[in-house]
Amino acid sequence: MLKKIALLGLASSLTLPALAEPTTQNTVAVRAAFEFSSIDPSRAGFVFTRMQILETLVDVDEKGNLTPALATSWQISNAGTQWDFTLREGVKFHDGTELDADVVAANLNLALSKPGALQGVPVTAIEAIGKQQVRITLSQPFQPLGAVLAHYSASIMAPAAFDEQNNVQALIGTGPFSVYEIAAPHRLVVEKFDGYWGKKAQVEYANYLTGHRAEARVLQARSGQGDIVFGLDPAAVPMLKRLPNLNVIHSDLPRTLALKLNLAHPNLDTIEERQALSLAMNRQGIATAVLRSADAATDQLLPEYMGDWHVADGTPQLTPDLAKAAALMQQAGWQKNADGWLEQNGEIFELDLITYADRPELTTVATAIQDQWKQLGVKLNVNVTNSSAIPAGHQDGSLEVALIARNYGSIADPLGVLVKDFGSEKGGDWGSMNWNNPSIQTTLNNLVAETDQERYHQQAQQVAKAIYTEMPMIAVASYVQQTAVNKRVDGFRFDPYERSYFLNELVWTK
Amino acid sequence: MKQLLAKRFLQLIAVSWGVGTLTFLLMRALPGDMAYRIAASRYGMDAVDSRAAELVRAELGLDGSAWSAYWQWFVDLLSWNLGNSLVSGQPVAQELFHMLGHSLLLAVVGILLAALIAIPLGLASAYYGGWLDRTLLALSTALRAVPVFVIGLLAIILFALELSLLPVAGFGTLAHLVLPALTLALSLAAVSNRVVHTEARRVFNAPFFEFARTKGLRPWFAFRHHGMRNIAVPVVAFFGIQLITVVEGVVMIESLFSWPGIGHGLAHAIFARDIPVIQGAALMMGMLFVVLNTLVDVVCHYLDPRGGKLA
Numbered sequence: 001m002l003k004k005i006a007l008l009g010l011a012s013s014l015t016l017p018a019l020a021e022p023t024t025q026n027t028v029a030v031r032a033a034f035e036f037s038s039i040d041p042s043r044a045g046f047v048f049t050r051m052q053i054l055e056t057l058v059d060v061d062e063k064g065n066l067t068p069a070l071a072t073s074w075q076i077s078n079a080g081t082q083w084d085f086t087l088r089e090g091v092k093f094h095d096g097t098e099l100d101a102d103v104v105a106a107n108l109n110l111a112l113s114k115p116g117a118l119q120g121v122p123v124t125a126i127e128a129i130g131k132q133q134v135r136i137t138l139s140q141p142f143q144p145l146g147a148v149l150a151h152y153s154a155s156i157m158a159p160a161a162f163d164e165q166n167n168v169q170a171l172i173g174t175g176p177f178s179v180y181e182i183a184a185p186h187r188l189v190v191e192k193f194d195g196y197w198g199k200k201a202q203v204e205y206a207n208y209l210t211g212h213r214a215e216a217r218v219l220q221a222r223s224g225q226g227d228i229v230f231g232l233d234p235a236a237v238p239m240l241k242r243l244p245n246l247n248v249i250h251s252d253l254p255r256t257l258a259l260k261l262n263l264a265h266p267n268l269d270t271i272e273e274r275q276a277l278s279l280a281m282n283r284q285g286i287a288t289a290v291l292r293s294a295d296a297a298t299d300q301l302l303p304e305y306m307g308d309w310h311v312a313d314g315t316p317q318l319t320p321d322l323a324k325a326a327a328l329m330q331q332a333g334w335q336k337n338a339d340g341w342l343e344q345n346g347e348i349f350e351l352d353l354i355t356y357a358d359r360p361e362l363t364t365v366a367t368a369i370q371d372q373w374k375q376l377g378v379k380l381n382v383n384v385t386n387s388s389a390i391p392a393g394h395q396d397g398s399l400e401v402a403l404i405a406r407n408y409g410s411i412a413d414p415l416g417v418l419v420k421d422f423g424s425e426k427g428g429d430w431g432s433m434n435w436n437n438p439s440i441q442t443t444l445n446n447l448v449a450e451t452d453q454e455r456y457h458q459q460a461q462q463v464a465k466a467i468y469t470e471m472p473m474i475a476v477a478s479y480v481q482q483t484a485v486n487k488r489v490d491g492f493r494f495d496p497y498e499r500s501y502f503l504n505e506l507v508w509t510k
Numbered sequence: 511m512k513q514l515l516a517k518r519f520l521q522l523i524a525v526s527w528g529v530g531t532l533t534f535l536l537m538r539a540l541p542g543d544m545a546y547r548i549a550a551s552r553y554g555m556d557a558v559d560s561r562a563a564e565l566v567r568a569e570l571g572l573d574g575s576a577w578s579a580y581w582q583w584f585v586d587l588l589s590w591n592l593g594n595s596l597v598s599g600q601p602v603a604q605e606l607f608h609m610l611g612h613s614l615l616l617a618v619v620g621i622l623l624a625a626l627i628a629i630p631l632g633l634a635s636a637y638y639g640g641w642l643d644r645t646l647l648a649l650s651t652a653l654r655a656v657p658v659f660v661i662g663l664l665a666i667i668l669f670a671l672e673l674s675l676l677p678v679a680g681f682g683t684l685a686h687l688v689l690p691a692l693t694l695a696l697s698l699a700a701v702s703n704r705v706v707h708t709e710a711r712r713v714f715n716a717p718f719f720e721f722a723r724t725k726g727l728r729p730w731f732a733f734r735h736h737g738m739r740n741i742a743v744p745v746v747a748f749f750g751i752q753l754i755t756v757v758e759g760v761v762m763i764e765s766l767f768s769w770p771g772i773g774h775g776l777a778h779a780i781f782a783r784d785i786p787v788i789q790g791a792a793l794m795m796g797m798l799f800v801v802l803n804t805l806v807d808v809v810c811h812y813l814d815p816r817g818g819k820l821a
Contacts, residue, residue, distance in 0.1 A: 038598040043552050115562040186770045209680055212765040220678045223670050358555050387555035388546035395560045407556045429559040
């Protein structure tokens with residue numbers, strides 16, 4: 001008791017006076033690793049939709065189905081080239097102005113001019129039809145458009161959010177929370193918005209603080225200073241699970257750790273070589289020892305719950321089969337030399353792998369693969385660089401192998417990402433590279449116009465199988481998000497598409 | 511005095527130009543395509559691709575020659591305009607003041623705490639010697655050998671977790687300042703208490719101090735009138751140097767405690783090739799260095815006016 005009083009005294013004497021009061025009692029403290037360098041939704045919108053300031057026309061449920069948000073319904077006509085969205089009535093922005101079709105059309109046209117999910121969608125026009133309808137006209141059918149409009153870069157803001165040059169000057173959205181304080185790039189405080197059209201928030205305030213270091217985030221969860229702490233270091237999870245005031249929530253993410261291969265490289269141009277490299281990997285070992293989550297090991301790029309794209313009858317290759325791998329390498333003309341390296345025409349089997357430090361596990365996994373391939377006789381040189389080196393290396397052709405973490409759920413329908421990644425021989429910045437399979441690539445591109453569910457599934461399976469067997473990319477493990485939730489809040493759920501923290505569903509337990 | 515200030519002012523201009531030019535050259539010499547780097551920082555690792563990079567390139571005119579970019583920077587500098595950040599689009603000056611304010615606060619409080627720890631300990635160990643000196647030497651060596659990051663973690667574990675007195679990380683209130691400042695102070699005091707110790711020993715063993723004692727002055731009186739100033743000159747100079755390295759060099763502390771300071775901001779700007787921010791930060795730091803050096807010189811002159819007029 002004495003300690004408590006002393007603590008209260010200390011806390012009140014140390015806290016600077018503030019006018020309106022987000023206090024620790026009425027504020028949910030959210031901690032995650034991401035900085036927001038700007039208030040422009042095309043750049044850092046993911047933080048603002050997660051904190052529920054901004055909303056989009058369409059929502060996504062946890063299975064990836066589209067659900068109504070600012071648009072209550074949408075009709076597709078003219079063979080899939082005309083989409084009419086009917087807007088929800090009575091939606092108010094945080095500044096009190098009303099949402100209407102002109103505002104939505106202006107927002108989307110602006111989003112179209114900036115990098116974001118709308119890039120690559122064959123849009124010819126976005127216009128307001130009356131007060132409550134927005135029409136998007138396409139030059140050709142594009143089935144994932146609904147999912148694209150659920151992306152944070154397509155968030156809708158009030159006219160007052162923009163200055164005359166259409167630069168974002170304030171964050172004025174329609175979500176259950178409005179901005180209370182914003183100090184880029186580290187801190188954001190939101191307060192509940194009573195004029196919200198949907199489920200109103202119970203908690204008064206929430207604050208978001210960037211915690212760069214996983215260690216510091218773990219300590220915040222431990223000390224009770226973070227109510228919801230994302231991105232826990234796997235090594236710390238067992239300790240956190242033992243604490244009485246915390247729940248640790250384990251959620252699957254549609255994000256995959258994978259190797260991107262340059263198929264034009266002489267060491268990677270045959271299926272045998274690529275299969276041998278895949279067989280030499282100990283995915284189970286990597287998942288258990290590095291990611292601390294044994295069930296994360298996978299040899300498929302897309303997770304099981306994305307049924308169209310997960311090969312149903314695959315035989316998971318999770319532990320290494322070095323004998324088979326060596327035999328395949330021999331078929332491809334490689335012999336082991338006296339030093340233990342594979343050799344052909346006097347040259348040893350050597351590859352350069354690049355990866356980036358933004359995700360700490362990538363470098364560890366890269367060195368694990370380096371060691372595992374060494375046992376097959378493959379010399380792998382690991383370079384740690386910046387994430388932009390991967391698209392840059394893809395474009396100038398210098399990339400040989402890259403270890404990447406690819407998010408297939410950034411747009412709720414993975415088709416858009418897959419077309420970008422695998423839709424042409426040149427491939428995508430974060431997808432295949434010089435993979436020549438024209439029939440599969442045509443099938444994939446045609447899927448954007450396919451409306452029949454059964455045919456869609458069959459063709460998607462064909463594509464998934466081709467990727468699985470020909471290995472233009474090799475999957476290593478899927479991602480698991482570990483979140484610590486303090487027991488003083490109830491009602492937390494995790495969005496696998498990472499679009500929202502669902503703060504409006506939280507209630508105080510006491 | 512006026513002459514010194516005029517001289518230092520010229521130095522300030524030379525340093526500003528030199529630092530800006532040097533950072534410009536160094537940044538241009540770094541490997542990697544700037545447009546890609548900037549796009550990665552703007553849009554995040556999930557959204558960076560060649561299309562985003564091309565948009566960035568077109569928007570910022572990165573295809574232009576290095577000379578024209580340099581000339582533009584120089585002209586802007588003359589009109590006291592540091593430009594806009596390539597990543598956030600915000601004016602550099604505004605971002606720098608936000609970060610520099612936090613850094614200076616942390617640095618000044620850290621240095622003051624360090625002085626409060628180092629000066630008494632350094633003097634005591636010099637005066638009493640023996641086991642106190644040996645313990646402090648060992649402790650200082652140990653603290654200096656441990657990365658500042660570890661000291662910070664230990665401080666968090668002790669004060670935030672075990673005693674739950676202070677917040678783990680964040681900024682904005684005094685309570686948030688305590689742990690980062692303490693961490694900084696401990697790592698600084700580890701060295702500066704030894705500097706104080708050495709200087710104090712030098713003075714205590716000097717013939718003039720011995721004479722002061724033998725002529726019958728009480729220890730405290732002798733210290734106040736014959737010791738303090740003599741010890742203070744090198745110590746003040748040393749603290750001055752520490753302050754500047756602290757302003758720019760506490761990246762680890764800043765990222766551990768989510769403190770929005772300039773060291774951390776500068777590191778991120780370098781990853782992002784955000785040249786205006788890097789140049790602005792380097793410039794600010796260079797100027798701060800000259801200003802602090804001048805201040806230290808002035809203070810030292812008043813402590814020890816024997817050097818004659820300030821020149």
